[in-house]
Amino acid sequence: MVKVGIIGAAGYTGVELLRLLATRPDVSLEVVTSRELRGTAVATMFPSLRGHIDLKFVAPDAAELGQCDVVFFATPHGVAMHTVPDLLEQGVRIVDLSADFRLQDVAVWERWYNTTHHCPELIKEAVYGLPEVNRQQIKGARLVAAPGCYPTAVQLGFLPLLEAGLVDTDYLIADAKSGVSGAGRKASVDFLMAEANESLKAYAVSGHRHGPEIEQGLNRYSEQPVNLTFMPHLTPMIRGIFATLYAPVKSGNEVNVDQLQELYQQRYKDEPFVDVLPQGIHPATRNVKGANYCQISVNYLPQNGRIVVLSVIDNLVKGASGQAIQNMNIMLGIDESTGLDSIALIP
Amino acid sequence: MVKVGIIGAAGYTGVELLRLLATRPDVSLEVVTSRELRGTAVATMFPSLRGHIDLKFVAPDAAELGQCDVVFFATPHGVAMHTVPDLLEQGVRIVDLSADFRLQDVAVWERWYNTTHHCPELIKEAVYGLPEVNRQQIKGARLVAAPGCYPTAVQLGFLPLLEAGLVDTDYLIADAKSGVSGAGRKASVDFLMAEANESLKAYAVSGHRHGPEIEQGLNRYSEQPVNLTFMPHLTPMIRGIFATLYAPVKSGNEVNVDQLQELYQQRYKDEPFVDVLPQGIHPATRNVKGANYCQISVNYLPQNGRIVVLSVIDNLVKGASGQAIQNMNIMLGIDESTGLDSIALIP
Amino acid sequence: MVKVGIIGAAGYTGVELLRLLATRPDVSLEVVTSRELRGTAVATMFPSLRGHIDLKFVAPDAAELGQCDVVFFATPHGVAMHTVPDLLEQGVRIVDLSADFRLQDVAVWERWYNTTHHCPELIKEAVYGLPEVNRQQIKGARLVAAPGCYPTAVQLGFLPLLEAGLVDTDYLIADAKSGVSGAGRKASVDFLMAEANESLKAYAVSGHRHGPEIEQGLNRYSEQPVNLTFMPHLTPMIRGIFATLYAPVKSGNEVNVDQLQELYQQRYKDEPFVDVLPQGIHPATRNVKGANYCQISVNYLPQNGRIVVLSVIDNLVKGASGQAIQNMNIMLGIDESTGLDSIALIP
């Protein structure tokens, strides 16, 4: 029985962890924290969990959390870094869904998150929790930094192209569209339904915090540094990320669609949660709603020599809580797909 | 040229007043206030108004407002009552979109709004701004209390039945469904799109502030006091109120559908903004989206002797800002439909 | 291993059966039929099922279906009645999600469905598949008529009140609001997103086919025949039914809220899928989205002696496919909750 704690359990990624873990017979939820809601029963706050979870929210307490095998941080950035060192010392394994340990270059992190990092010495140890890239390192890890939602969709989409050196990395575009749950469960005018529904906009146009995280990954997979334009958009749906990725074929390279299809299928043939769609089937976010899959379609436009990759995930599942659990499974040597095989809710 | 001021112009009813007034050649917007946004250009805050409104939000100032012919209060309850007496003394006409002057019984008001009324002496003078009932009184009024959104839809739906004494007033039901803009433009978790979309719920189940307002009206139109159950629901759309009204035919009365249809058509035949639908056409909220109409369908169920009235409005137009302007037009002797003839946005 | 066939598997209730059954280790999907899509791989049509279902749609074939232990009809009315007799003879158990066997009075059925019934002799044998009422009869049944979506929500909501004889059955109102998936997956202008989103309407105002089904149930639970007004509404969400039920307390009866709460809790205390909410918590459809629960809140309005019950389900789960599987589990002596314990998708 894996004893689990969740810090920041009242936000959307926290509640999604609860949803995904509550029915697992091999997991025991021990501590779920929310400073704001402490004392309130989880199932009172979230009646969808009635009959499934019998705990109350508590304030985070190091001793209590220290009894857990695994602790998830479903917190805003800047929280985990203060508690992680203590928990690691108590032998707890950590999956951090926030950004605190995602960037290896602490200076970049501090610039984008506008904070001094509290434990830069742990950054090196932290493993970036993209199983499709780092499965071996995750196995032995004490501290996993679960990737952001956009970075998951964009990296999985570009990865095979960059590893194969097929595209001109000077002209990469990632036009990404997100549902509103990515903004989290906090009082705000901008994400009121009357503001966000029936509208669409780009945001963080001059630069988004997920940009450097994506570039860190792409530069690792590519022989040459990439010039990436990453543009996030807010779209009127609750869940889902749709990333449209554009790359020109590298000059001098011959490319055809069969070769691309084969490249993607080979790269992901052993991946339980990356589904390369056959030619002629294109993804839609609803096909992964509530599920841990990334569905990818690779397309070649012969008329102008461009490759267009379409990559979709549920931002709260493969883009956050599902992937975090996938990491936990790997860390603990549990079958990687345990508790993650549910099917998308359609319609 | 009518000089107009709007207090609380950054909320949804305020912005809707701006939308409806900005293109009128006979109206000059003089002062638009918002404490929070003072100093910000209106069109910076609401880019839909670029090119149409060149003002900045200012803090409310009695002297400046005193220069206006009409001042609209698009504020939460409890604000207007503090400023209205002063403005009236300066000769300004007031249309209050808030609840401060809607209830004639100050004790009832104070109980429901949990506040001491600041100028109870003005309540008697205030005219309840439902033109279909009080047109003559509105003409001479200095102070009009514009009805709430639910009360507009429910009263217009029940009115002919009660005036005609056709139904058993002991068993009235008003099941009302509202879009989320009714909650206003303020930071809140409950009205986040991720919370409110793809869901439906009743709220204020034990009693809603619009209940006594509706009862005050119905009791006035009816010979006997009514027993009304009013139940509001939050539905996943931005604009619109749909009121489904149930009443049993009074014992001993014979009713048929032609008679009911005739009753409604007669009652509203001179009303520019109440549209009695013919038998066989039922209303949908989208048919009045952005428009000042109330569409009503009256139905008789011969199998069980029940009358069902369907009444729809746009909560921000006929349920708030459009009706407020209709009141202003009447108060000032302008043609009542001026600036209110635009057609619903479909699809 | 239970061998299962699904007829009409390409509609929404069919796909929902697939979603709920595909991950069950004790169920083997043998035949999924769709005349229109025969020859197409299920997972090509519904990419959310990739990796989970490896079948192709076939045309219905009696011999093949005869090999199944259970066959679900997820068809429009008028289909099942032609095939059921043959399958029963081959020893197949039937769960019919359509209306063919729901009404015990064949004349009423024929009037509402405007068709001659093909096997009226089986109507008597058919068990109405509302487990909360008919669990014992379902156990031995060969043929179960799964209830409609509205009838499930409305009957479960009114049931304890009627059994207890607490309310005046002359004045029952069921104001019901449904998501658009209730209309099924078929080409139509009325249910285009551009028509149905951002709008709300009543429909079937003069009478809906679920009316007689609901009345049949309520009359059975009640000592006196009921006078019910049932009014369905189309609301802009994909899944969910919200039923708001109104009843006056029977003259002479004393009622208080504790007694009502106790009544409902007692009635449903052994029901795995009916969740009586405590006072102060009211249901929202999203709390059961994708889950097999009916959440019910009973409220007493002391100011006017009315009882208001709020009852919510997911129309495709407890209102259709989930309840159908619950029936299958009971028929076969499998634990009733098997495969039905997943938690609602929030947000």
Next chain:
Amino acid sequence: MVKVGIIGAAGYTGVELLRLLATRPDVSLEVVTSRELRGTAVATMFPSLRGHIDLKFVAPDAAELGQCDVVFFATPHGVAMHTVPDLLEQGVRIVDLSADFRLQDVAVWERWYNTTHHCPELIKEAVYGLPEVNRQQIKGARLVAAPGCYPTAVQLGFLPLLEAGLVDTDYLIADAKSGVSGAGRKASVDFLMAEANESLKAYAVSGHRHGPEIEQGLNRYSEQPVNLTFMPHLTPMIRGIFATLYAPVKSGNEVNVDQLQELYQQRYKDEPFVDVLPQGIHPATRNVKGANYCQISVNYLPQNGRIVVLSVIDNLVKGASGQAIQNMNIMLGIDESTGLDSIALIP
């Protein structure tokens, strides 16, 4: 009084023409056609038009249409080309909202629309109705081909950059997101609300009919032929197009944001319906919902030398019916903004 006919008036662009024209005192709607709905009152079909339009749909009749000053074709492609020659001969001016006369190269048209063109001799005469480019030619035109929705947003966004020769035209990307009303008002499974809401997808990935139309325009504005990747997406909202346009600065060019801002403001300074947003304000589709504006934001990313232009319109207004009326106004010498000054519906 301008006598107007509308062919195909029951589709979304047809109804939008009705909405925009019905309240104009200088326009008389003479003939509105719909083969399917002939004999039905327009206001019965579209109750939002009750009190505004008193016509019935009729079948198209050349003689009747010949009495009009202007006829709009709001038809699918392949219809207008059969009737236009006859109407032109009768002296009627034509604004064709369909694709029949948009492409100057008839071979390209025939390939993309898979039809033989019926009157290729008129293609040369037809003026492409983008007033920001062709205002002078529109003035004298008998036949105007109103641009498609995507082409309007994309061309207006790229135009100043291409005219100025600032960008490397080998790497243009137009990632465009549309609301569902773009698909028209016709029975279809793909655009059911249960299919299209809460989801997002790319479509026509290998090539969309608006691609050659856009390229025709961009090649005209640019000194060098463009290599454009145009990718349309379907998003869960009713109205709106959001085009995100990417271009690298031409090698050797120095660019800064002030210069770009100035370039766009200069280019569009006399355009009544193109609104160049100041730096720091980015567009959202809701800001033009129901209005004839194109709002554009030009952005420079110094970190990687890329220009990103954001261009939004309402697909049914500036992307179709509003622009068609703007063309009519210009053709007839009426003030260009007449009837087009209404403000977007927010929220």
